[in-house]
Amino acid sequence: MKQAISEIEHELRDVEDIMSTDDEDLKMHGFSEWSSVKLDTLPIAVAYPRNTEQISAIARICHKWKVPIIPYSGGSSLEGHTAAPFGGVSMDFVYMDRIVQINEDDMDVVVQPSVQWVDLNEKLKRMKTGLFFPMDPAPSAKIGGMISTNCSGTNAVHYGTMRDWVVNLTVVLADGSVIKTRQRPRKSSAGYNLNGLFVGSEGTLGIVTEATLKLAVVPENYSVAVVPFNTIHDAVSAATHVIRKGIPVAAVELMDETQMRIVNEGGTTRPRVWKEKPTLFFKLAGSKVMLDEMIQRVKGITESHGSEDFEFARDEREQTLLWSARKESLYSLLALRKDGEEMWNTDVAVPLSRLADIIVASKEEAASLGINACVKGHVGDGNFHENITYDTTKPGEFEKAKTAVKNMVRRAIEMEGTCTGEHGIGFGKKEALELEVGSGTILFMEPRESV
Numbered sequence: 001m002k003q004a005i006s007e008i009e010h011e012l013r014d015v016e017d018i019m020s021t022d023d024e025d026l027k028m029h030g031f032s033e034w035s036s037v038k039l040d041t042l043p044i045a046v047a048y049p050r051n052t053e054q055i056s057a058i059a060r061i062c063h064k065w066k067v068p069i070i071p072y073s074g075g076s077s078l079e080g081h082t083a084a085p086f087g088g089v090s091m092d093f094v095y096m097d098r099i100v101q102i103n104e105d106d107m108d109v110v111v112q113p114s115v116q117w118v119d120l121n122e123k124l125k126r127m128k129t130g131l132f133f134p135m136d137p138a139p140s141a142k143i144g145g146m147i148s149t150n151c152s153g154t155n156a157v158h159y160g161t162m163r164d165w166v167v168n169l170t171v172v173l174a175d176g177s178v179i180k181t182r183q184r185p186r187k188s189s190a191g192y193n194l195n196g197l198f199v200g201s202e203g204t205l206g207i208v209t210e211a212t213l214k215l216a217v218v219p220e221n222y223s224v225a226v227v228p229f230n231t232i233h234d235a236v237s238a239a240t241h242v243i244r245k246g247i248p249v250a251a252v253e254l255m256d257e258t259q260m261r262i263v264n265e266g267g268t269t270r271p272r273v274w275k276e277k278p279t280l281f282f283k284l285a286g287s288k289v290m291l292d293e294m295i296q297r298v299k300g301i302t303e304s305h306g307s308e309d310f311e312f313a314r315d316e317r318e319q320t321l322l323w324s325a326r327k328e329s330l331y332s333l334l335a336l337r338k339d340g341e342e343m344w345n346t347d348v349a350v351p352l353s354r355l356a357d358i359i360v361a362s363k364e365e366a367a368s369l370g371i372n373a374c375v376k377g378h379v380g381d382g383n384f385h386e387n388i389t390y391d392t393t394k395p396g397e398f399e400k401a402k403t404a405v406k407n408m409v410r411r412a413i414e415m416e417g418t419c420t421g422e423h424g425i426g427f428g429k430k431e432a433l434e435l436e437v438g439s440g441t442i443l444f445m446e447p448r449e450s451v
């Protein structure tokens, strides 16, 4: 590995600070506080390329010396994706953060991997394009990592996942060769769907150095509705009913009673106090007339599932207020953490008809194990997250958290679901992936010298 590093430093000697072996830098890239998996190995260097050619040179040298490369964009992935179990070179694209081209008429944008989606949307807004990029994972996530995890978020029920928004990719392969997956039309049936293959491949098939992404039109108006229910089953069946009626909601999110209590206790949305019940958050989008009709239809459906209350926003200020509980949910959890407590944030997805069953079963198991867990879900997609807080100073707590996660994943797979709806496999879900797809499929994914 050291030989590879000195060869990279020699070949790219004209590039300032191309490699770093600073201890803090290694730790920042190899260790993630967010992650379910915390390994005690680190990369042995961090590379800071400025363009595709430099990435190609680094890949060629690492390939020659059989040194692993771990691409690093926003570092917000949750399953040990950026960990370095075999050392190797972490590759940070921080200097490749340019929005290369905005093609307003074509409704697409060409970006480098280190562009943050939040910055992209701010720029599109400032330019008054009337366009936006609809994926919304962690605010710190960047395009390279978002492509590689096939991320999504609250908007997926309406806009789909990252895979649906990629037009083309420029990718450096393991041996340093560079390919572009296709040209710039919004659709194409030419050849294999290489975009589909690279999206979600978590850096295992190549390094994304540039991407063309589709953009969506900003809806004319939004409204937000908040609806508490007596049970998870009532809330989930109301959400499913709304979707089955074809009401084009922009988002429908669930937070359980524990998560609602945590938002109240966290105090970040004060003076507002929320009902501590399973609650649905709807985001509705469209023209004024469409919105009024949607609000009435959603209200009618939620009432038929026993909702006690239906609050909707009349203006932007109320929208922000009503959505604030959803927005602040994770930060409230973090704010209430005590010394020695860690958080395990993981996701699964199941067919819609099984969602309420798996949420209830997972909550019951967490209660019987005596661990603190709360649930929130992108219920429109059958996807939910369990946030478990465990005390590292108490013997056995980590093992209990592990049991709860393992059983939740097993349950999801038994219900014909998946071990992850949006966070990806990383290190944390490797065994789960095999359980889900079987050893034959895993074998098909393994690298081969030649086919």
Ligand SMILES: Cc1cc2nc3c(=O)[nH]c(=O)nc-3n(C[C@H](O)[C@H](O)[C@H](O)COP(=O)(O)OP(=O)(O)OC[C@H]3O[C@@H](n4cnc5c(N)ncnc54)[C@H](O)[C@@H]3O)c2cc1C
Binding pocket: 034, 070, 071, 072, 073, 074, 075, 076, 077, 078, 081, 082, 093, 113, 136, 137, 138, 139, 140, 141, 142, 143, 144, 145, 146, 147, 148, 149, 150, 151, 152, 153, 154, 202, 203, 204, 206, 207, 208, 209, 330, 422, 423
């Ligand atoms: C507070 C919080 C909220 C979140 N909410 C959501 C959510 O709602 N929806 C959701 O989907 N996710 C969510 N996530 C998870 C996370 O934000 C996403 O997985 C995101 O897509 C990761 O992007 P990143 O830039 O941080 O990637 P990183 O963590 O830097 O990398 C992720 C993976 O991509 C690889 N990679 C990075 N860059 C490249 C590249 N250029 N080429 C090839 N491979 C690359 C890495 O090696 C790694 O395997 C959340 C995380 C947090 C902390």
